[in-house]
Amino acid sequence: MTKNAQRLRNSKCVPCEGGIAVLEHNKALSLLASIPDWSINETSSAIVLHKKCSNFVAAIKSINRIAELAEAEQHHPDLHLTGYRQLAIELTTHAIGGLSENDFIIAAKIDQLFRESDT
Numbered sequence: 001m002t003k004n005a006q007r008l009r010n011s012k013c014v015p016c017e018g019g020i021a022v023l024e025h026n027k028a029l030s031l032l033a034s035i036p037d038w039s040i041n042e043t044s045s046a047i048v049l050h051k052k053c054s055n056f057v058a059a060i061k062s063i064n065r066i067a068e069l070a071e072a073e074q075h076h077p078d079l080h081l082t083g084y085r086q087l088a089i090e091l092t093t094h095a096i097g098g099l100s101e102n103d104f105i106i107a108a109k110i111d112q113l114f115r116e117s118d119t
């Protein structure tokens with residue numbers, strides 16, 4: 001794991017209700033290098049991870065773990081479960097209409113969660 005990934009994993013989300021700038025494209029790309037399974041959308045306003053879970057129950061368990069994490073951090077992803085086990089996790093900071101470091105912190109923590117549990 002890179003130093004940046006470790007730093008993100010050990011960070012806490014900062015409450016955000018607006019008033020901060022969205023991350024610059026280059027900054028977003030450099031943070032993305034720490035979470036290589038994730039991709040960024042065309043407008044650099046969201047990052048997404050596609051995960052094929054082993055079955056429906058495993059997908060629901062993952063959703064519940066992510067929900068707990070999101071509540072603890074007070075930063076919440078959009079979760080899409082389709083095709084019974086295809087989980088898409090999308091992160092953006094709604095309050096600013098784009099990416100903030102919070103999105104990368106949660107993404108790094110979700111990666112950790114997936115490493116530590118069955119999916």
Ligand SMILES: C[C@H](O)[C@H](O)[C@H]1CNC2=NC(N)=NC(=O)C2=N1
Nearest residue numbers: 015016074075076092093094095
């Ligand atoms: C104060 C608190 O941080 C905000 O209300 C949070 C809650 N969770 C959130 N989650 C996401 N993804 N974007 C937000 O802007 C957001 N706002």
